[in-house]
Amino acid sequence: MQNQPAIEISALRKTYENGVEALKGVSLSVQPGDFFALLGPNGAGKSTLIGVVSSLVNSSSGEVNVFGINLQKQRSEAMRQIGLVPQEINFNMFEKPFDICVNYAGFYGMDRKTAILRAEEELKRAQLWDKAHMMSRTLSGGMKRRLMIARAMMTQPRLLILDEPTAGVDIEIRRGMWKTLREANQAGTTVILTTHYLEEAENLCRNLAIIDKGKIIEQGPMKTLLAKLDVEGFLLDIEGVLPANLPQIDKVSIHATDDHTLDIEKPRAMDLNHIFSQLNQAGIQVRSMRNKVNRLEELFVKLTGDTSKAA
Ligand code: ADP
Numbered sequence: 001m002q003n004q005p006a007i008e009i010s011a012l013r014k015t016y017e018n019g020v021e022a023l024k025g026v027s028l029s030v031q032p033g034d035f036f037a038l039l040g041p042n043g044a045g046k047s048t049l050i051g052v053v054s055s056l057v058n059s060s061s062g063e064v065n066v067f068g069i070n071l072q073k074q075r076s077e078a079m080r081q082i083g084l085v086p087q088e089i090n091f092n093m094f095e096k097p098f099d100i101c102v103n104y105a106g107f108y109g110m111d112r113k114t115a116i117l118r119a120e121e122e123l124k125r126a127q128l129w130d131k132a133h134m135m136s137r138t139l140s141g142g143m144k145r146r147l148m149i150a151r152a153m154m155t156q157p158r159l160l161i162l163d164e165p166t167a168g169v170d171i172e173i174r175r176g177m178w179k180t181l182r183e184a185n186q187a188g189t190t191v192i193l194t195t196h197y198l199e200e201a202e203n204l205c206r207n208l209a210i211i212d213k214g215k216i217i218e219q220g221p222m223k224t225l226l227a228k229l230d231v232e233g234f235l236l237d238i239e240g241v242l243p244a245n246l247p248q249i250d251k252v253s254i255h256a257t258d259d260h261t262l263d264i265e266k267p268r269a270m271d272l273n274h275i276f277s278q279l280n281q282a283g284i285q286v287r288s289m290r291n292k293v294n295r296l297e298e299l300f301v302k303l304t305g306d307t308s309k310a311a
Contacts, residue, residue: 004068006032006159006190007053012062014048022048024214025062030192030207032067032158035185037201037222038194040211046194047087049211050163054084067158080108083157083189085148087164093137097128097147100136105154118154126150126180142173149180153189160184162193166200178204202226233292234272236262239285247282249275263292 007030014023022045030036040046051057053064055075064071066078091100098119105115123129126146131139139147145165152160162181166174181204185191195201201208202222209219218225241259248254252275253265262284266275276286 004032005029005065006034006067007192008063008065008068009049009053010063012049012052012064013060014045014052014057015060022214023052023059023062026211026214026216028209028216028219030190032190033185033188034190034192034207035181035205036190036192037205037208038192038211039196039198039201039208040194041196044211045214046196046211047163050084050161050192050194054082054161055079080155081158083152083155083160085152085160085162085165087167089144089148091136091147091151093135095136096133097123097136097139097150098132100147101151101154104151108155110155115154118156122150122153125153125183141169142176145169145173145177146180149177149184153184157189159190159192162191164194164196166195166197174200230268231265232268233263233265235290235292236264236279237287237289238262238279239287243283247278247284249278265292 007028009026009028012023012026013021015021026045026049038046038049048057052059053066053071055071055078064078066081069078069081071078095103101119101122102112102115105118106112110118119132120129123132126149128139128143128147128150131143136144136147149160149162149165160181165181166177169177178200181191181193191204193200193204205222207219207221208225209216210225211217235257238260242256242262246254246256246262251267251270255263257263262279264275266272279286
């Protein structure tokens with residue numbers, strides 16, 4: 001079980017009763033110890049995916065395994081591996097943080113004595129110990145969010161899942177939560193979060209998947225993805241017929257799509273004239289050019305252009 005992926009999802013589909021196909025065959029794998037972001041615009045299917053993994057939503061078809069445990073066949077065993085932090089604050093505001101944590105653990109079958117010790121540990125970790133016996137409604141917004149994480153950590157889940165944990169919260173609270181999540185991850189917990197803030201994913205996560213319209217459109221290490229974003233592509237129409245041997249230009253990928261069209265990808269910072277002059281030297285005259293549409297970049301423009309993005 002040790003080397004099993006924390007999450008292995010294959011061909012997952014979800015069609016809601018109203019006919020909306022929220023997931024159209026999603027396959028995804030998250031390794032143990034990872035800090036993983038599921039990034040996508042509103043309506044992409046993030047909450048549905050998290051809902052299926054945390055057993056709040058029934059899938060239409062497909063398979064989910066949590067540390068090798070099949071979610072459909074061994075639901076409660078799989079669920080024991082997961083701590084869920086939902087999007088909305090959902091504890092009783094008239095309960096005290098200490099009781100919220102202890103009762104939550106009791107619901108998952110932990111004996112009271114252990115739960116009391118664990119509550120102290122988690123509330124201290126969340127820097128809420130001095131508020132442990134205050135009415136929860138008196139906590140600040142940031143403290144309430146940290147309490148949600150402390151509660152989810154009570155059962156020492158191997159996998160912590162957060163659905164848009166920082167949606168609509170100010171930057172200071174967000175940074176505080178990032179710290180808490182980083183610490184949980186450093187202590188060995190696999191963390192998966194959904195977000196539509198590129199900045200958040202970039203700051204926290206090692207790997208990510210981008211979901212759009214119910215499909216995973218990109219998946220891999222954050223570094224690889226960011227490197228892709230620094231590249232832009234053009235299609236060049238050239239005069240006459242291309243020579244058999246194309247020139248090589250440092251840091252530029254060049255290939256012919258037909259006898260008179262070149263497909264190039266260059267670092268964004270590189271001047272196009274540099275490429276044109278190199279092509280000229282090789283006897284290639286550019287007649288016209290078009291921007292190559294980059295689906296990923298388009299999506300990111302949409303994401304980062306989101307008006308709800310904090311400063
Ligand atoms: P995200 O979390 O990325 O914003 P969601 O998973 O909430 O996306 O939604 C994906 C799609 O499924 C959207 O078109 C949404 O309107 C639809 N949807 C979500 N929940 C339900 C539901 N309970 N019933 C019907 N349609 C839903």
